[in-house]
Amino acid sequence: MPVILWTDALVFVLVAAIAAYFVYVSRQPHLLIPWRRVTQSAYGMSALVVLVAFIVVGFLDSLHYRPALERKAGQGAAYSTEVLSVFDAVASPLRARRERTYSAPFATHAFARETLEFPGPDGKVQQKREFPKLAWGGAHLKDEADRGRDVLLRTTQGLGLALLLWGAIAAAVTLSHGRRAGRTAREAWRAIWRAETRTPWRAILLTVGALVALAGPALMLCTHYHILGTDKVGRDVFYLALKSIRTGLVIGTLTTLVLLPLAVVLGIMAGYFRGWIDDAIQYVYTTINSIPGVLLIAAAVLLVQVQLDRHAEFFPTAAQRADMRLLCLCAILGLTSWTGLARLLRGESLKLRELEYIQAAQAFGVRNARIITRHILPNLMHIVLISLVLDFSGLVLAEAVLSYVGVGVDPSMNSFGTMINAARMEMSREPVVWWALAAAFIFMFVLVLAANLFADAVRDAFDPRVKVGALPV
Amino acid sequence: MIAYIVRRALYAIPILIGVNLITFLLFFVVNTPDDMARMQLGVRRVTTEAIDKWKAEHGYDKPMLYNDRAQGPDRFTNTIFYEKSVRLFAFDFGNADDGRSIRHEISTRMWPSLALQLPVFLIGLAVYVTFALLMAFFRATYLDFWGVVLCVAMMSISSLFYIIGGQYLLSKLWNLVPVSGYAGGADALKFLALPVVVGVVSGIGSNSRWYRTLFLEEMGKDYVRTARAKGLAETAVMFRHVLKNGMIPILTGAVVVIPSLFMGALITESFFGIPGLGSYTIDAIQAQDFSVVRSMVFLGSVLYIAGLLLTDISYTMVDPRVRFE
Numbered sequence: 190m191p192v193i194l195w196t197d198a199l200v201f202v203l204v205a206a207i208a209a210y211f212v213y214v215s216r217q218p219h220l221l222i223p224w225r226r227v228t229q230s231a232y233g234m235s236a237l238v239v240l241v242a243f244i245v246v247g248f249l250d251s252l253h254y255r256p257a258l259e260r261k262a263g264q265g266a267a268y269s270t271e272v273l274s275v276f277d278a279v280a281s282p283l284r285a286r287r288e289r290t291y292s293a294p295f296a297t298h299a300f301a302r303e304t305l306e307f308p309g310p311d312g313k314v315q316q317k318r319e320f321p322k323l324a325w326g327g328a329h330l331k332d333e334a335d336r337g338r339d340v341l342l343r344t345t346q347g348l349g350l351a352l353l354l355w356g357a358i359a360a361a362v363t364l365s366h367g368r369r370a371g372r373t374a375r376e377a378w379r380a381i382w383r384a385e386t387r388t389p390w391r392a393i394l395l396t397v398g399a400l401v402a403l404a405g406p407a408l409m410l411c412t413h414y415h416i417l418g419t420d421k422v423g424r425d426v427f428y429l430a431l432k433s434i435r436t437g438l439v440i441g442t443l444t445t446l447v448l449l450p451l452a453v454v455l456g457i458m459a460g461y462f463r464g465w466i467d468d469a470i471q472y473v474y475t476t477i478n479s480i481p482g483v484l485l486i487a488a489a490v491l492l493v494q495v496q497l498d499r500h501a502e503f504f505p506t507a508a509q510r511a512d513m514r515l516l517c518l519c520a521i522l523g524l525t526s527w528t529g530l531a532r533l534l535r536g537e538s539l540k541l542r543e544l545e546y547i548q549a550a551q552a553f554g555v556r557n558a559r560i561i562t563r564h565i566l567p568n569l570m571h572i573v574l575i576s577l578v579l580d581f582s583g584l585v586l587a588e589a590v591l592s593y594v595g596v597g598v599d600p601s602m603n604s605f606g607t608m609i610n611a612a613r614m615e616m617s618r619e620p621v622v623w624w625a626l627a628a629a630f631i632f633m634f635v636l637v638l639a640a641n642l643f644a645d646a647v648r649d650a651f652d653p654r655v656k657v658g659a660l661p662v
Numbered sequence: 663m664i665a666y667i668v669r670r671a672l673y674a675i676p677i678l679i680g681v682n683l684i685t686f687l688l689f690f691v692v693n694t695p696d697d698m699a700r701m702q703l704g705v706r707r708v709t710t711e712a713i714d715k716w717k718a719e720h721g722y723d724k725p726m727l728y729n730d731r732a733q734g735p736d737r738f739t740n741t742i743f744y745e746k747s748v749r750l751f752a753f754d755f756g757n758a759d760d761g762r763s764i765r766h767e768i769s770t771r772m773w774p775s776l777a778l779q780l781p782v783f784l785i786g787l788a789v790y791v792t793f794a795l796l797m798a799f800f801r802a803t804y805l806d807f808w809g810v811v812l813c814v815a816m817m818s819i820s821s822l823f824y825i826i827g828g829q830y831l832l833s834k835l836w837n838l839v840p841v842s843g844y845a846g847g848a849d850a851l852k853f854l855a856l857p858v859v860v861g862v863v864s865g866i867g868s869n870s871r872w873y874r875t876l877f878l879e880e881m882g883k884d885y886v887r888t889a890r891a892k893g894l895a896e897t898a899v900m901f902r903h904v905l906k907n908g909m910i911p912i913l914t915g916a917v918v919v920i921p922s923l924f925m926g927a928l929i930t931e932s933f934f935g936i937p938g939l940g941s942y943t944i945d946a947i948q949a950q951d952f953s954v955v956r957s958m959v960f961l962g963s964v965l966y967i968a969g970l971l972l973t974d975i976s977y978t979m980v981d982p983r984v985r986f987e
């Protein structure tokens with residue numbers, strides 16, 4: 190039975206909106222120019238490749254369903270109360286293979302000693318303090334001494350697989366580029382590797398290569414080992430880290446759905462109408478700004494939590510409850526962070542409304558609503574776009590901090606924040622349980638770095654202060 | 663000048679009233695005292711008597727805005743709105759849920775917070791400006807390029823990583839400083855060293871990069887060209903002209919946080935066990951102590967508005983071209 194959670198629905202809306210935007214842009218040559226400039230930035234396109242990989246995982250994780258239970262005779266279909274996603278189904282080998290507690294990456298034995306019972310030589314049961322063998326990690330090995338060789342073998346297989354895949358992609362890119370540029374395959378190949386192509390194919394291919402070189406071995410190894418270890422209750426950390434991606438992406442994008450209408454409408458109104466409307470809107474955003482951000486968010490989240498507790502009957506499954514809290518968190522983040530963009534838009538509209546073409550439109554008697562939508566808004570879109578892309582990485586980072594404070598996502602929901610929070614306490618153990626923390630930080634770093642670099646490329650392409658003439662248009 | 667400051671200060675009053683109304687709406691209207699009592703008492707099926715008792719103990723057993731059973735001015739003062747919200751203007755914060763005076767807690771806890779935040783602020787400013795100036799000086803070279811790359815990478819690292827990494831490296835592996843804790847007097851130095859370093863390092867990425875763009879913008883201006891045309895050495899141009907003018911937006915931008923330094927750093931304080939206002943706030947959030955959170959919201963906005971006032975004043979002090987009308 191498919192389940193559409195609230196955030197899923199909004200994610201689909203967002204994806205549709207972005208697709209519609211790009212279809213629209215592709216028909217408007219003047220709007221296409223800055224985007225073409227983005228596609229010519231080497232680091233921007235590399236970042237985009239990484240982001241797309243994250244987005245694919247996040248999107249698969251947004252297609253939810255409730256698995257059917259075995260049908261009993263004479264009864265209708267019954268469904269489990271557990272909500273799974275398509276990604277869970279793909280990664281079911283990772284999800285199902287739970288250990289009892291912590292184990293290190295590639296370990297075959299648990300991390301802590303337990304009292305185990307052995308049948309002794311005289312038939313009596315003997316007790317011994319031992320590191321118990323893991324139920325799944327390396328369980329296929331006949332002799333544990335073979336582990337190093339087995340890992341090496343599987344890594345090589347994974348790399349071989351990656352090489353095949355990458356070769357196919359590179360060949361496709363070379364051929365299509367050669368056909369479009371009227372070059373032979375050999376010329377096209379040389380042009381790509383000398384970075385002489387307008388689209389930075391070399392950077393894209395290198396990034397894709399790095400991605401598949403990591404993904405291939407990971408794929409081959411993760412079915413037989415816990416490549417990033419397991420957490421306190423024995424869940425595979427690699428799986429948790431992949432699951433956390435969706436939460437980060439949802440917070441980074443859905444927040445903008447709330448923020449955007451507020452900032453655009455109020456910002457333009459303040460700048461365009463001036464007078465008491467401007468005073469009122471400025472007053473509202475100064476007031477919201479003056480409340481310390483984390484405290485306002487904390488207060489709002491605490492309240493939401495009370496309301497969720499009171500109306501527990503609305504949420505048949507735990508996933509739906511956690512999802513509602515995530516949605517509320519996005520809404521709260523949006524309501525508290527629209528002020529920056531609104532201020533920028535107000536300043537810019539103040540400038541625009543004094544320009545001749547706007548005054549001409551006013552003199553012709555064009556209605557204000559029409560002037561705003563036809564003449565002001567299109568000229569502000571670059572600011573909106575730049576600030577949305579720039580905000581994304583900040584929001585992903587903020588989630589981790591808020592979850593640490595206890596006002597982030599639901600503790601049962603996978604996110605980088607909850608991972609860090611759960612692993613933090615184990616830093617004082619000896620030896621240190623480092624893998625869950627490391628996994629969360631590395632995944633988060635790669636996601637945020639890619640987002641930052643892409644945002645830079647977008648800003649460079651859309652900022653009107655950057656000279657256009659120097660670039661091939 | 664005094665008239666100008668007074669006018670700016672008066673402008674703060676409606677904003678504070680707005681903040682007060684927002685907190686009142688959030689804490690008492692959206693979320694009624696009954697909800698608070700139920701959450702504090704913890705049990706799902708609490709009795710009405712228990713709720714009433716809790717409300718009476720904490721002073722929530724009053725009407726919201728208007729008390730029709732009281733006489734004279736008490737009709738307005740013997741209400742939740744007056745007792746809990748209006749009194750904040752007099753910095754009368756009341757008691758926390760554990761019965762201790764919030765005002766007393768604030769006055770003792772603000773000093774450790776300041777001892778942490780002031781060095782972070784001053785050292786940070788010096789470090790960020792130095793890095794930014796270096797990158798601007800070597801602009802369009804490999805040093806500048808890799809400097810910006812490093813900044814973007816450092817921006818992308820979670821602030822939690824700096825804290826946990828710093829604690830692990832300096833305290834656990836190298837045993838240089840204690841992991842956490844706090845003591846007054848000279849002992850504070852060894853407890854504060856690591857949090858200060860972490861605080862400065864975690865800001866390098868975004869701040870240095872931002873200051874670099876400010877310096878570069880300044881370097882594109884006409885007076886810099888004139889200075890070069892006069893035959894000034896590049897170092898003289900940088901230090902005597904660009905640095906001075908570039909510091910105007912940097913300083914005026916930094917001034918706004920000065921009063922808020924008292925509020926402390928939420929995450930850092932709780933990780934390092936510093937008994938400041940930041941850890942007080944976090945503890946209150948985690949214990950769902952609404953009276954403390956409410957007080958901190960109000961205090962935070964008062965300090966922020968004071969920062970805005972300082973910014974306005976500092977504009978006129980740093981840049982003689984700006985005059986008050």
